[in-house]
Amino acid sequence: MNALLIAALLLVLLSVSYQMGWSRSRKLADTTGERLHSRPVYHGAFVAIWAILPALLVLGIWAIFSKSASEAYILSQLPPEVSTGPQGEMVGAIERVKSIANGFGVVGEADPTESAAASAYSQFRTLTTLVVIAVSAGLGVLGLFWAHSRVAHRFRARNSVETAVRIALIACSGIAILTTLGIALSLIADAVQFFSFVNPLDFFFGTVWNPRFQSTGADAVGQYGLLPLLWGTIMVSGIAMLVAIPVGLMSAIYLSQYADYRVRNVVKPIIEVLAGIPTIVYGFFALVTVGPFLTGIGNVFGLDIRATSALTAGIVMGIMIIPFISSLSEDILHQVPRAMRDGSLGLGATKSETIINVLVPAALPGIVGAVLLAVSRAIGETMIVVLAAGNSPVLRLNPAEPVSTVTVTIVNQLTGDADFTSPQSLVAFALGLTLFAMTLVLNVVALYIVRRFREQYE
Amino acid sequence: MSDAAFGDIDNRSNKELRELVHKNLAGRHRREAIFRTLGIAAIAAALGFVIILFGIMLSKGLPAFWQANVHTEVYFDPDVIKGGPKPVQEAGQSDADYQQKVLAWQRTVTLSNWNNLVEQSVRRLAPDLEVEKRDVLAIITSAARFDLRDMYVNDTSLLGKTIPVALLASADADNWVKGKLPRDLPDERQQLSKGSRDLADRLLTDGSMTFDFAMHIFTNVDSRSAPASAGLAGAFMGSLYMMLVVIVLAVPIGVASAVYLEEFAPKNRWTDLIEVNINNLAAVPSIVFGLLGAAVFINYFGLPRSAPLVGGLVLTLMTLPTIIIATRSSLRAVPPSLRQAALGLGASRTQTVFHHVLPLTFPGILTATIIGVAQALGETAPLLLIGMNAFIANIPSSPLESATALPVQIYLWQGNENRHFFEGRTSAAIIVLLALMIVLNAIAIFLRTRLEKRQ
Incomplete structure (x- = not known):
């Protein structure tokens, strides 16, 4: 629902900004009869890029950090002994609060502190969502007006758009690098976590593979x-x-x-x-x-x-x-x-x-x-x-x-x-x-x- | 022709040498023939593998598309079907109230003893055969009673009528009449009791049990309780969603990277690194992409497990290198004179590429896309790691809902305990998957030849 709404807003912003840039340059050309440096298409694209990019940037940053931010917020709402306790329990407590806030409920009775944290968390979530949408829309509109004001006869919109296209192309080819980095980093991070349980020497040179089942208890490392x-x-x-x-x-x-x-x-x-x-x-x-x-x-x-x-x-x-x-x-x-x-x-x-x-x-x-x-x-x-x-x-x-x-x-x-x-x-x-x-x-x-x-x- | 055979060449006369060569010639020609035969044998082995593979899949899978059905008549007995007439919305009755009434009615209807109807309708085909109710029901799939119920709920005027129906035979009965199990096994090792077996044989001989094309393989979802009616619809939709994600993401990103690397990138360390990197990614095992998906998309970004969206993202990353490499080679095939002409007429480099070079590579990009999609369609291992091997008994209605995929469904079916039935079913699913891939490739070849001719 949220995602669809945001996507619709972005589409509206995109089309409005493109239209504004296009018609302004067109009007300039018609009223003065002077030739523009770039065709109206490029002016439209230029305005659209400047409107959509800041908005996307804010949303992207939010997507990356929302999870850790909300976890930190939930931890701050829970009693202090949870955050100092073992990692597994902390993650479990956060998951419980989240599922109460989502309305799924949890196994067993919800602790009063958990319920309080859950309601605080759902307020926090609504608030941050609204703030993020407002900030991204605001930046988008700001970008729109700034770019719109730059449309002029001598303005080289085509060159700017081409630079943007080139940057987009570079970004796309950077995804290959990001994938490799992502593979390497995620594997290394989780492997390091594994090696906190098991000595690397035992892993690389051990001759017995017997991991045991998780259900046999936390100390059953195998x-x-x-x-x-x-x-x-x-x-x-x-x-x-x-x-x-x-x-x-x-x-x-x-x-x-x-x-x-x-x-x-x-x-x-x-x-x-x-x-x-x-x-x-x-x-x-x-x-x-x-x-x-x-x-x-x-x-x-x-x-x-x-x-x-x-x-x-x-x-x-x-x-x-x-x-x-x-x-x-x-x-x-x-x-x-x-x-x-x-x-x-x-x-x-x-x-x-x-x-x-x-x-x-x-x-x-x-x-x-x-x-x-x-x-x-x-x-x-x-x-x-x-x-x-x-x-x-x-x-x-x-x-x-x-x-x-x-x-x-x-x-x-x-x-x-x-x-x-x-x-x-x-x-x-x-x-x-x-x-x-x-x-x-x-x-x-x-x-x-x-x-x-x-x-x-x- | 080692030196030893000739000895000290310099000190021999021409005649001696010629004799030596002639003496060796037969052996050399024999070795040539052996080598050639080895080559032919290798080709024959490779071709033989293709033929054996397809032959076995077809011979195992095709019969599974025809399943035993019992053709009989069902009497919608008013004594058995409870719930009375379907409630009608009266004037002034609120919608919610009406819905509640309908639901209550449906519940009562469902609680009627539909098994009795199934039993009666099978019994009327062999009234003289003395078999227990359990034995009669064992030869019909347990989904049949829901089919009858749905027939009645959709059309309540059936009450009290007798209409012909085809009841799908159960997996065990299908195995029995197809002779997949040895008929001389002792009773305790047979899946069906003596009564059921006799009944099935009787129905088969008197022609009321026939083998009909099992359309439900394409329209039903997976089922554990009624394996005979299990189908591929859910897995197909899951695969379709994933392929859509792959096409929407992998094609633009892949083409953009290929365009940058081939048309814009300066030759330097950085682009070299990207290039080596892409070639490497193309050879990274697919399961590593599954680990990436589990760690990053599910654990870090918190996307739902088993969702086609996550599967699509993982497969996108996996197919990107394929699409990039193939698109680059088709960009390379565009003659440089075209670029020079466009640049010479004053087009910018971006205009040259997007207005003149890229349209020419369309057939190549299309082929690259289809190769990538075909590769993604058949991939199983990474999907297992992101939870797409869960048992899902409904058709996903969005890419965020739990789903499974065609190859994963094959994996799940091959592990089913009812080996004899699911061996055929798995092969049938494999035939569907292979047919899809063949169709994809045929489309690619057809479009490419057409488009290339037009240019």
Whole structure:
């Protein structure tokens, strides 16, 4: 309701200000017959920008700080022992007051201090909302009149608008940076909070993963050893690479060196279909088809292969990664100068000799980069392993046994009721940080290698 | 062709060398053939995976679109249906009063024993078969009684009439008549009792039980109590809201960043950093975006859990790099002569870009958008972390209400205990999802070829 009202007000402000700027410049041109520097459209846009920006700025600042401000206000209304008490209780008390103020009510009897705080808080909220709307509308109107007064013949409205457009464009490309910063900061902040419960050394070098359930009590911290999960991740990705590298690389070589262009035009898009299939579909495929199939094969040879195991998840993940490796390596093989290939063929080498002894060595850095990118995709893959790896966080060497991975554990620990205060859910962020760091290093190295490779042959 | 095979080349005569080469030639050609075969094998394996994947999904999923229905007649028995006639608004009666009366009437109607009607209408198909009430009801989905009730509430003139209806069979009965469970299992391991099984077989043989297209997969929401009538409508709306958020946010922001980086940005450290950063973001695991959403959008900004808005925001951040990278490559494809011509005629750089360059890249941007949306549509992992895996039994009416999404619905269904029924149901949902993606991509290809031809 509030949001809709504010949006409607902003729209009104926008259209009114644009109209005012436009008609004023138009009138100027009509009455004096002199030419304006900029067309009326730009004058309108200029006034609109100056009207809307201050208003948006105020609203934006409010959106960012309203939560901490209202929490601070609620704390000031509650008895002092709440704010000095443990973090969890403080958050709980604030939530109770908020839900009383919202009219949802709380479990059990509301304390008189809580009810008082709630009514004070709802007054505070109404008041601040009104003040913020008034301030933003006031600033908007001020901006409107200031900009309106500047409309004149010689005024370079177009240049101002273009500067604003450019700033907006820069801001949009800054969102990418903000996303990375947001990921890094939120992961680090919550991981640090997690490490206040668990020693980082125990986390990074522990060999037992047993987080216990939250419900067993506050002191049930459990053991958080990363190594079983990391080993699971490495094993599954390793199996995936064993499937994807030979198939992907050989298809790339065949398609780029042997195949007729007509064959290529048909086969290539079909293989790339594999890249577009959602991973949940692969997970289901692994669960209902590949797992039982592998168990069946294992029975024939007297091996005990579990239906959900590192092998199942790894093979299916390998299938998923094939198009990734094949299309990247094909691009890279195309970039190797033709002269090298022709030289080798001209000296009498067969095609396969040329490929093995000339093309692949020349393309090797690029292929390694592609493989690294594929590895980073494999270790970050979630749904296939959630469904098909068996979720058993124990250090095991046998790939036919169930494993658990970093990504699976993130999903397990953070799905359900996340309260962001217990180590059981905070550990997801420590795991996420590990995952993020691993993929970041792989990506940076891979992108650097691929870039260097391109420059080498350009 | 290592040196060892030739020995000391310099000291051999031409003739000797030629013989050596000839001797090796057969082996080299054989190795060539093997290598070539390996290549073909790799292609065949990759193609085989595609075929197997689609084949299995289709073979498992398509039968699930046809579900067993019992065609019978239902007698709206005045002795069973309580509540009497529907209240009418009298002159002078206030609206609130009338509403209250209607609600009270609906409550009484609901409390009537609708199961009796269901039972009677099934029994009339096999009057000679001696089965218990429980066994009769077990073969019809528990949602059938609500369907009958709704029929009556919408049209009270049905009272005392007998009309033909199709009652949806329960999940267990569907499994049984489709033969998904071994028929020779002992009684205690069967989901249905002996009586129910006999009744189902009887109805199937005498033709009153048929397999009809299950339209409700598209119109119903998820259901736990009546799995046979569970549908995708709620998940579909959730996905639709998320895709709208993605399109509204990711496309303008993505295109704007691409335009800045490609057309305006000076070559310096800062733009280099943005570029490396975008390439990196494209390769960050999707689940990390889920963590970001949980920590920032839900925990810090306090947005509601399970809301498509939050899901859309997370997916927006995830698809931005894809859209930026694809848009940049289509901007790069615009010939520089166009920019030079516009600049030469006195247009400013902004005018050049927005009036001349950007319109040309429209097909490219469209493709980028669809690629991004398709990627976002299939994403599951980040949504699990922001609570979109909750069980939601209604269609969300705004992006702020709790909802689930198509891939998450697949995840939820594959974990259902009724494996035999939900394996088919999950595959059916997968077919819907894959069909949506194929349609999206087909639209992209169609529009692109059309638009490119026009230019």
